[in-house]
Amino acid sequence: MTKSDPYSLDGLVLLFRETMGGHVGIDEPEPLAGAARGQRENTPLQFDVEIRIEDLGRFLRVAGHAAELSGTVTFDPLGGRIPIRDGAFNLFSVDPGTGIRRMTYAFRFTAADAQQYFLHGHKEIHDDPGALDVVPDMTTLFTTLYRGQDEQSPVYASGVLTFDLKKTPALLASMNVEGTNSLLQKMAAYTAFASFAYGALRDEYLQGVRLLYDTRYENLVLSGRMRRADGAEVPFFLGSGVHERGFPWGDGELFSDVLLVVGDGEGGFQRFCISDRTLEGLVLDISGGVYRYHGTLLAITDGYSASFSRMRSGSSQLVPFHASIDITFEARSYDGVAVSFPRVPKFVRKLSSTMANELRVHLPGTNPLGVFITPHTVTVRTGSLILGDADATECGPGGNFTILDRRTFGEAERSTFRNVKWPTLLYGYLCAIRPEEKAARVQIHSRTLRHEREHWVRDQLDAFLGTVISRTCSCEMRMERGELRVIPLASTGDRAERIPLLLKIGEPVLEVNNDHFPTAIFQRRIVEVLDPSGQRCLALEDDMSLLRLEPIGTVRKAMVASIRDADKFAALNRVLGETGFDAILEAKRKDSGKARQDFSIVIKPNFMFAYDKRDHSTYTDPELVHHLVKRLRELGFKNLNVVEAQSTYGEYFDKRSVREMAEYLGYDRKAGYEVVDMTLDADEVLDLGPHLGNHPVSRSWREADFRISFAKNKTHAYAYYTLTLKNIYGALPLADKFKEYHCGRGIYETTIEYLTAFPVDYGLVDAYLSADGPFGIFADPAPNETNTIIGGTDLVAVDWIAAGKMGIDPMISPYMKLAVEAFGKPEILLIGDPNPYRPWLNVPVALTLFTNKGVDANHYFGNLMYSAAAQMDETHFRHKNRALYMRLLRRMTVPLRRAFFLRTGENPSRTNRLFSSLFYKMGF
Known part of the structure; x- marks a missing residue:
């Protein structure tokens, strides 16, 4: 702890004890069936564990929210009460396949017969429509016991364990904070942990009735040079982030990603990417100055684009490589920037980065309304990158690289979103890095997504709000020479004060379409831009598209x-x-x-x-x-x-x-x-x-x-x-x-x-x-x-x-x-x-509805209406029905036709011009 940061949670240890018990059925692979069999055959299982969060500050910052687990498991068929080892606990992690939050418990133990066993259990934190299920979800653990070291081993037993609510006081009493003697600091730790848990449960079980949504993301962008194993230097650009549930529209989806381009030595780039709801090997800790990814990257062998769905289904154009990226860096934080609705109080918008971070850490479940960004400039201390064959020296995919610290620079952000669900936010982002000048320029454009174009009233309200938001909630964050300057991207005002936009050049270098979102496709790109200074540089772009390109019902x-x-x-x-x-x-x-x-x-x-x-x-x-x-x-x-x-x-x-x-x-x-x-x-x-x-x-x-x-x-x-x-x-x-x-x-x-x-x-x-x-x-x-x-x-x-x-x-x-x-x-x-x-x-x-259900419902009515109201070039076409009633009807419809059609020999009438102007304005 430092005197300048007396309430920091970094380094604090939070621990508590928990007991869960129930029945498991031997030789039964499905937990519900195993629980029923275990009751019939009287095979109870119980574990008594201590959960230890070694660094509470990091636990709250880093996705996965992992902690250590120790204690004992009691199961008579395997020897009674047995110590456990290699225990791990994850609070509110996300299943990458379904997007459902889970609490997971996992540990190994050695039975009386010296056989190794692995227990894995999960609680599904998921709101079932029409049910008040938060308590059952938080107390029910679906458990599988494997005969071996991990989940790849044969299933030995399965069942359902539960937490007895009567033991809640004992669990709360067991909570303890280590690493400080300060009562205030301990209370801050308890408050932060409770706020985090409350926020996750609130977002899951109250999402249907809440008008607001809460989410956050962390993002790292690096641009610079690397040295290959053969000594040659090549450019690279890395963009990676952890975007939590609800980002950016509050629709319940999430993703983590790695976007990487590496110079091929011939003026082009090799392209690598991965995007999934969670990436197990990804660690991004901006405050701690650590970035690590050990896992699969996909090399794009044709074109520059990939999508979430194609990564899931497989594609011959996406070749998997194992990647090991290890980077340590120094992140210099600047004052927080509010890109939010104009009603946010001024004092909140001008929070210092220290105060904003403290609120974010101590009350992570109760963020203030708006989008709040804490920008950082990043200088690399050490960095290595291994793609595929670590011994490769050729320019093809793969190789061992060392990041050149003095020739690499970057930008990182920690941001919280708390916004209204409607109108849907359009969040455009472009982060350009000039590593030689140690400069970063981030331009953020906000307006409304307007995905309900067919509903006119809502469309017009969206358009109006979008205009307001775009003028008040778009800005440039310019970081150079150790200073941050925040400038509104206003479309009005003194021309001299207007900020030139980053100009994209050509097609993207790399594009990833996250098409698993129900609202729209969230696009992440590496693009080349022309900086207003006149220099060309690479940038990370976030954009959104309503054009869903994935297949439906065919493989064509x-x-x-x-x-x-x-x-x-x-x-x-x-x-x-x-x-x-x-x-x-x-x-x-x-x-x-x-x-x-x-x-x-x-x-x-x-x-x-x-x-x-x-x-x-x-x-x-x-x-x-x-x-x-x-x-x-x-x-x-x-x-x-x-x-x-x-x-x-x-x-x-x-x-x-x-x-x-x-x-x-x-x-x-x-x-x-x-x-x-x-x-x-x-x-x-x-x-x-x-x-x-x-x-x-x-x-x-x-x-x-x-x-x-x-x-x-x-x-x-x-x-x-x-x-x-x-x-x-x-x-x-x-x-x-x-x-x-x-x-x-x-x-x-x-x-x-x-x-x-x-x-x-x-x-x-x-x-x-x-x-x-x-x-x-x-x-x-x-x-x-x-x-x-x-x-x-x-x-x-x-x-x-x-x-x-x-x-x-x-x-x-x-x-x-x-x-x-x-x-x-x-x-x-x-x-x-x-x-x-x-x-x-x-x-x-x-x-x-009127045309399909009304006009077409009766041939006589519809035919008469079209015959009387249809407009034609009077100098060329003659109406066939010359009956008196039709001539009267067509005379009566002249004002209507003059309003909506061009009439021969006439310039557009005043009414025509009025309607045309009105419709034109309605179309914005």
Whole structure:
């Protein structure tokens, strides 16, 4: 103890005694069955132990919370009362497989016959819904006795031991603190231990009723140079952390990780990583200046990315290596930094690091509201790293390295989160290290995650709070020349005071996607950045993504390209190139045995719901289709058809056949293709499933050798969005779709049955100009310039990415739900831009309920409503129904149509501009 830190818990010993007893059944491997058998056969087992926490301060800081255990076990079949050895106790450790907290007891003993035995027991600290089970969970130990040295040995017996609550006073009385004579220090130790236990139990058993969540993390970042066994120096970058349950959203998940890149001697990097709920061989003690990891690292042999799910399931691109990393360092702490809501009292936000650490240690279960970070700069004392073969001297994976202390520098953090569960916090983090200057720059960006985009009121509140949080709770921590400077990353104020952001360069060096979180994917990356000083350096980044790329119901993999470019043709070319379109097409042609000029390709755009050619957001851009046709013709393919089927609009207006619409919109057949009306082309009836039944099929669609769905990026009043899957609904040949499908067979199952019968080989989404908002499927006079083309061979994967960029859960659409059930969702390999469109407004759930359950419930009502309210280019299309009642109805709906549609001969009306402006603002 030092005089400057009289209340430190470091070095204090806390010990207490506990007795547990029950029955075990010999030759019974399952504890519950063993307990019942043990009672029948009268084979009780009891242990009396002393639990000794050797260093209470470290125990509370370091994950695992391990202590020593000694005492005796009493079991008559093995010799009565026997001393135990090698005892270990873990308080509130986490099962990496399930994420459930456990209390574990483990020890060895030698029986009367000289045979070695190993006992392992665990209490499951897990809240079962609808049950008040904290007391049973804390007093019930599921126990297994092994005949041998460890859990790999044969099971000798199992059963259930319990703690008798009547012995609680004796347990509390046995608690003692050693290492100090100070009564205050002893009380601090008791308080800290009780607070830690209370916090863990509160977070587990009250999580359903609490509006707040508590969590913490510790993180270490090192950048510098290492010396290989052959004497060569190589750069390295290490990021590792322990993120406890609830980080960062309070959803109950956790992870620990190691991210490491090592220079390969040729200007590139070898990439190693591991992420799991807990890493048994990981020790990170910032205050103690110790980092150690002895365990498995996975070498990434192809690309730069890995995920939690792929680490669990296995991948040929992830090669396991045994790693031994041992580093001692000096960590200099700075005053605590509050990245929190602005209502946090000023005196709390300005706590010194000493006071903040004392509160964190002495009351770990009662953190103040907000995110509180204690930053440290790290200088290495000693460090070694062994990967695989310690004797390797080649540049391949593996080798023995010595960290060069004078050429390595780092940053470390201890942080507590206590926050509200909603709105969900978006926590962006970037830590750049310049080892030569002994400088670190950490930029933290906070706003709201907004993962409920379809609920408008909540979405708007999230957006408002996100704006407030981003302005008040984002900052830069700059550590250089032995000083810490904290500067708000405010978007307002004096331009001279604005802080330049770290600029990421190129693709990540290493990326780990923690996709086991239910809320979103928590991403950890090593990236190269351009520091505002003008230097390039490596950085550790924390980010979040709503795009879940793991497979569902299939082992397939699919590549999707999402390319944003001001040049739409360049974007289309890159999508086709990145996804290997030409090779896919050629492979399909070879399988057909046909010559290129005979190989039939059909392109299904989306244009039959267009109402006015001036509103380009409602139909697939013919220029993009022409560009695709030109590419196909240059490859030698001549049998090309652009196909569509008639729509319900043809029931209301004239000149609505497919060829008439194609000509009106600019689908010029001179580009080298034929336009086929699949309604007129339907020459055969086939049994296509329980919903379609015996149904006509277009000959061109049926006989095509290669089918392309070229969709338009739009919101949809029925299905939230319309993309490549929904585009195939338009290929169904019956013209009066509202009557035949909406009010008859259904629009969802029929589309999936048609896709099952006639698979589509490639999907494209024209998201260069996009229609969002409640009525995107009908019109958008003020569309979004999203400047994106998306494409790939798997329609489910293409739509998954395209819907994700709308900021919506793809599975909200019935089309996607049924498609995933029918075909599965492949693991998606995404190339290009994953970021959501901003601004973007999705369809409110109330509108989809109205259209699906209201409009489609009665054909007469729905048909009358659409006929009266549908808007068309008046100079080109004429309403077929000239009856007086219809003319009156259409006159009555003029204000509504003027508000939401472009009308021929008119600039957008005041109401139109008002609604467009309102919807635009709502989309942020």
